[in-house]
Amino acid sequence: MIENAKLSASPRPFRKLLIANRGEIAVRILRACRDLGIAGVAVFSDVDRAGLHVRLADEAYPIGPASPRESYLCIDKLMDVARRAGCDALHPGYGFLAENPELPRACAKAGITFVGPSSDAMELLGSKTAARQLAHQAGVPMVPGVREPVERLEDAERIARDIGYPVLLKAVAGGGGKGMRVVAGAAELSAAWRDATSEALNAFGDARVYIERYLERPRHIEMQIFGDAQGNIVYLGERECSVQRRHQKVIEEAPSTFVTPDLSRAMGQAAVRLARAAGYTNAGTAEFLVDAQRNFYFLEVNTRLQVEHPVTEAVTGLDLVKLQLCVAAGHPLPFTQQEIGEGAPTVHAPVHAIECRIYAEDPENSFYPSPGQIVSWRAPQGPGIRFDDGVYAGWTVPADYDPLLGKLIAWGSDRSEALARLCRALEEFDIGGIRTNASLFTRILDDDEFQRGEFHTRWLDERLASLLAAPATPGRGPQHSRAADAAAIAAVLWTLSHASANTGTPGGAASSTSDSRWKLEGRREQLARAPERQ
Amino acid sequence: MKFEVHIAGAPRIVEIEPEVSGRLRIRLDGDPVQVDAAEIGGNVYSILLDGRAYEASVLPAAQGLSVRCGGHEFPVEVRDPRAWRGRRDAVEQAEGRQQVASPMPGKVVRVLVASGETVEARQGLVVIEAMKMQNEIRAPKGGCIERVFVREGQTVAAGESLVSIA
Numbered sequence: 079m080i081e082n083a084k085l086s087a088s089p090r091p092f093r094k095l096l097i098a099n100r101g102e103i104a105v106r107i108l109r110a111c112r113d114l115g116i117a118g119v120a121v122f123s124d125v126d127r128a129g130l131h132v133r134l135a136d137e138a139y140p141i142g143p144a145s146p147r148e149s150y151l152c153i154d155k156l157m158d159v160a161r162r163a164g165c166d167a168l169h170p171g172y173g174f175l176a177e178n179p180e181l182p183r184a185c186a187k188a189g190i191t192f193v194g195p196s197s198d199a200m201e202l203l204g205s206k207t208a209a210r211q212l213a214h215q216a217g218v219p220m221v222p223g224v225r226e227p228v229e230r231l232e233d234a235e236r237i238a239r240d241i242g243y244p245v246l247l248k249a250v251a252g253g254g255g256k257g258m259r260v261v262a263g264a265a266e267l268s269a270a271w272r273d274a275t276s277e278a279l280n281a282f283g284d285a286r287v288y289i290e291r292y293l294e295r296p297r298h299i300e301m302q303i304f305g306d307a308q309g310n311i312v313y314l315g316e317r318e319c320s321v322q323r324r325h326q327k328v329i330e331e332a333p334s335t336f337v338t339p340d341l342s343r344a345m346g347q348a349a350v351r352l353a354r355a356a357g358y359t360n361a362g363t364a365e366f367l368v369d370a371q372r373n374f375y376f377l378e379v380n381t382r383l384q385v386e387h388p389v390t391e392a393v394t395g396l397d398l399v400k401l402q403l404c405v406a407a408g409h410p411l412p413f414t415q416q417e418i419g420e421g422a423p424t425v426h427a428p429v430h431a432i433e434c435r436i437y438a439e440d441p442e443n444s445f446y447p448s449p450g451q452i453v454s455w456r457a458p459q460g461p462g463i464r465f466d467d468g469v470y471a472g473w474t475v476p477a478d479y480d481p482l483l484g485k486l487i488a489w490g491s492d493r494s495e496a497l498a499r500l501c502r503a504l505e506e507f508d509i510g511g512i513r514t515n516a517s518l519f520t521r522i523l524d525d526d527e528f529q530r531g532e533f534h535t536r537w538l539d540e541r542l543a544s545l546l547a548a549p550a551t552p553g554r555g556p557q558h559s560r561a562a563d564a565a566a567i568a569a570v571l572w573t574l575s576h577a578s579a580n581t582g583t584p585g586g587a588a589s590s591t592s593d594s595r596w597k598l599e600g601r602r603e604q605l606a607r608a609p610e611r612q
Numbered sequence: 613m614k615f616e617v618h619i620a621g622a623p624r625i626v627e628i629e630p631e632v633s634g635r636l637r638i639r640l641d642g643d644p645v646q647v648d649a650a651e652i653g654g655n656v657y658s659i660l661l662d663g664r665a666y667e668a669s670v671l672p673a674a675q676g677l678s679v680r681c682g683g684h685e686f687p688v689e690v691r692d693p694r695a696w697r698g699r700r701d702a703v704e705q706a707e708g709r710q711q712v713a714s715p716m717p718g719k720v721v722r723v724l725v726a727s728g729e730t731v732e733a734r735q736g737l738v739v740i741e742a743m744k745m746q747n748e749i750r751a752p753k754g755g756c757i758e759r760v761f762v763r764e765g766q767t768v769a770a771g772e773s774l775v776s777i778a
Contacts, residue, residue, distance in 0.1 A: 441685070442678060443715060447743040480743060563645070564659045564661050564666035564668055567628075568679055569679050572677065574628075
């Protein structure tokens, strides 16, 4: 564990912080504000008025309609709020404007400290093509591809032919799998081009994409880096992010079971070289693909706090948001690379941490998004568990934003303890009213290959069908053996109590006839302990 | 009362009779089981099954119900064996004309078919953007597009008709 003592001794870095985000990450940043005695200012769109981040904030201001382009992506509106509220700093979170250099530029103009890298460093590293050029100069290995955005389909066809299929189309401004398409052969290129560019335009306001070779079965492993204004840059160990569905990370863990101390050090040093070349400050993440022979290839730098930062926090004992705020205020990093240790940062107290991203989506139905009202909600608790969420029972999850509801993080003295706690937490987790992917994690965690740490970035996509098709009754412990029986009984009870109200319910197969018969048999009296719902 | 319950693809028979005590007398596939069920609210049931404690949350799904229990999600269909007639009608309708509904609220970003066009099963009909992802809604069966109810840029609610296929 890294000492937090020096960090806690720092003076309060800011007076009032504007949080230019929503959802779980806005809540996460607010919590760091509370810990540091900084006033937290939230912003919200029309559909987020009752959002948890608004309820927990010290101050909150409306910034327009639901559409991100008219609210969370409006730099002018954010600057206006910052000025009116008297904020001396702004934290962008992730997504939205977090990697748009116009935001730090606007902050600088307004005399507000941006919690993140300089606009120049962001511009260099945030644009994937510029980052590749820089990585090339810094001697960081890369996957074959073009270093310029591809403007037209005809160019894409020529470049793809030169690199060799399969190729990957990626949004220049992208992240999170949006604006990204794999193309197996020339015949699929034009459709993939159309989808990738249109998705990129909608998500980031920038339709440009670039092309690179698609590695067959790589791992996605990333390195957390941190730089201060004094020019110190450290790496804080790797995160294993190979369990992805359609290029979207769903499970992250630290450390990686696949990475050796030598590889970790080599990747860490490469990430630091790159950050130094870019004049990078604050938190950042260098993403790499790693092949079966443990060769690593630079992918991109995320010039912001990552969604999955809590696993690094769990294994290092650091509060990365707090560290971001202190470094942004000009404090030096409270430790050196030597103090952290050069291999895994967990040498002194072995800790393993795993995170599941809980999305509002339906694994049983093509993973369609599942926005709507959360009727009931029970977050798991107990030893080794952290749940970073941004929702509550009664809140309506809007259809306008990312489906991430929260992140469930478990840690333990080794991977198997972390896994056991995560299983326990997933069983405890309960949400009513909308669908989530939580049951998918139970299936993944039960899988032998996952337990052995044998996976790659396409593992989940390839395994998904069989994971979902496997019988939903696992053999783990006596409690589970009759879960299907209990579920069947619950389904019948639900059907009986809902049959009268609504002919349109899916239980409607048993609709009016069964209801009247049930009434004859005295439902009201017998289920008296269960309150009637109408 | 007797119900046929299809859970995770397997048929089970649940017989349920209330007792004067307020307890439920339940037979599972003919075998009597001790069940104490309490509704917790929000479609959640605490079920003590022969003394073992379970919690099950029930949610209507595209087809039937989805029940979360013991960390797993079970697709469930509850059928009253004496109400089969209604089911058969529904099946016949699915084989004839069919309306394709949006499975989620969102915005129509592309309409890929026009009325009069012939489509194959699984062919893309409409692309709906929700929660920042574009979701292609596909034809459940082959046929002729009878009507297109939506246009690009329009927002749709969950369950709203997109196209009809004859």
